[in-house]
Amino acid sequence: MKNILFPLLFIGSLVTSSCDKNFDIAQVIKKRSELFTKNTKITPNNEPYYVKFNPITPKYKLETREIVENFYHNRINRGNFWGQFLVAKNGEIIYEDYQGYANYQKKEKINDSTPMHVASVGKVLTGVTILRLVHQGKISLDQKISSILPNFPYDEITVRLLLNHRSGLPYYGNFTSRPGIWNTKVTLTNTDVLNLLSTKSIKLEFRPNSRFTYCNTNYVILALIAEKVTGKSFQQAIKELILQPLKMQNTFVLDDLKNKENVTQSYHANNQRMHWDYLDGTYGDKNIYTTARDMLKLDKALYSDAFLSKNLKQQMYKGYSYEKSGANNYGLAIRMVEPKNGGNLYTFHNGWWRGNRTSYVTLRKDTITIICFNNHNSQLAYKTKELAPRLGNYPFIQIND
Known part of the structure; x- marks a missing residue:
């Protein structure tokens, strides 16, 4: 309403001052535009990191929507799906659906603005913050x-070795369970993890940059780095670096478990709530809540050289671990499948924490985004991988039921 009111008031004032003159509305609009642009950097759609995609045709949208909708109902939503599902091409939503409960006990339903715990998909946001x-x-x-x-x-x-999981750091969930390291009745924080690493003579699992091992500790430390460099909380850092510029209004970091009853809950398949324990206090590796629509905004921005330089994106979307043969690899905050017999690079990140099982797929060759978040402990969310080859030249990855 404020954006509409200002120009109306401005024009109104000019009309009043010009009532005894020959009034030219075109000149009024021009003057208003000149004044506005002096103080505001205007980009298409008022997006600071706007990327111009080719428009998709109605025929493509209709045909692809049918493929996606059939896949969704046959492979993911079999009648008891709780969560969010979205597929987009060139930043334009082709199909989306929202089902189930954010809080079953209170009968609060999930909709397109319900922030959901996206588990390790949150590592993408942490990585992009860095x-x-x-x-x-x-x-x-x-x-x-x-x-x-x-x-x-x-x-x-180094920073890079945290981002690509080649640091050798051990998982904090393992070393804190050892006798004398941590009281597991006390919630563990990011600062606690760093303090334990620095005071308890905890050994690395392997020499840094000698191999890959996926480890949440890396992203706990990355969140601390963001706080140290910005001098702000991770919540505020990610807000200023990503959320506000991209207008991701339904995304936040749960950095205080005092608020745990106010967020979307996590459930077993029988509708019983999942428990919370001492490992639920860390963030950066998890505890980021977002929506499918907000995640799409981030995905769109990752095509912008103004948001991340072309060189940085090249380093983000390339593999770093080739000690073992195979197509699976990891870039900077993103997983990938590198087809050995032709086909396009398949990039994605899955997540699991408690009953939150999530998938974010970004098919950059075809500018297609596939997002599936669920809080009902359903592994069917990972079947998003099976949709990719139906939408482009991507490897078929079978996910067992």
């Missing part, structure tokens, strides 16, 4: 962590 800081020149990918967090005890580990 890459935005790199883009702004505030840190570098090959900068040592110890130069940012002075009490970090492993001198060989």
Whole structure:
């Protein structure tokens, strides 16, 4: 309403001052436009990181919607799906659906603006937060962590090695369960993880950059790096670097479990709520809540060289781990399948935490996005991989029921 009211008031004032003159509405609009553009950087659709995609034809949209809708009902939503499902091409939604409950006990239903715990899909947002800081020149990918967090005890580990899971750090859920390391009746925080690494002589699992092991500890430390570099909470850092510029209004970080009853809950398949325990307090590796529509906004921005430089995106969407043969690999905050016998690069990230099973697929060759978030402990969310080859030249990946 404010955006409409201002120009009307402005024009109204000019009309009043011009009532005894020959009034030219075209000149009024021109003057208003000149005044506005002096103070506001205008981009198409008022998006700061706008990317111009080719329009999709009605025929393509109709035919693809039929493929997607049939797939969704046959492979994912078999009558008891709770969550969000969305497929888009060139940033334009082709099909979306919302089912189930954010809070079953209160009968609060999931809709297109319900923030959902996206588990490890949140690593994409954490990773992009760090890459935005790199883009702004505030840190570098090959900068040592110890130069940012002075009490970090492993001198060989860099920002890049956290992002691509080649650091050698052990999983905090393992070492905190050892006798004498941590009281598991007390909620563990990101700062606690760093303090334990620096004071308990916890050994690395392998020499940094010698191999790949997926580990949540990497992204706990990355969240601390964002806080240290910006001097702000991770919630505020991600808000300023990503959420506000992209107008992701239904995305946030759960960084205080005092608020745990106010968020979308996680459920077993029998509708019983999942428990919370001492490992639920860390963020960056998880505890990011968003919606399918907000995730689409981020996906669109990741095509913009203004949001992340072309060079950074090239480093993000390439594999780093080739010690073992195979097509599976990991870039910077993104998983990938690199077809060995032709076909396009398949990039994605899955998530699992408690009953939250999630999938984000970004088929960049065809600018297609597939998103599935669910809080009902359904592994059917991962069947998004089976949709990709129906939409382009991507490897078929069978997901067992």
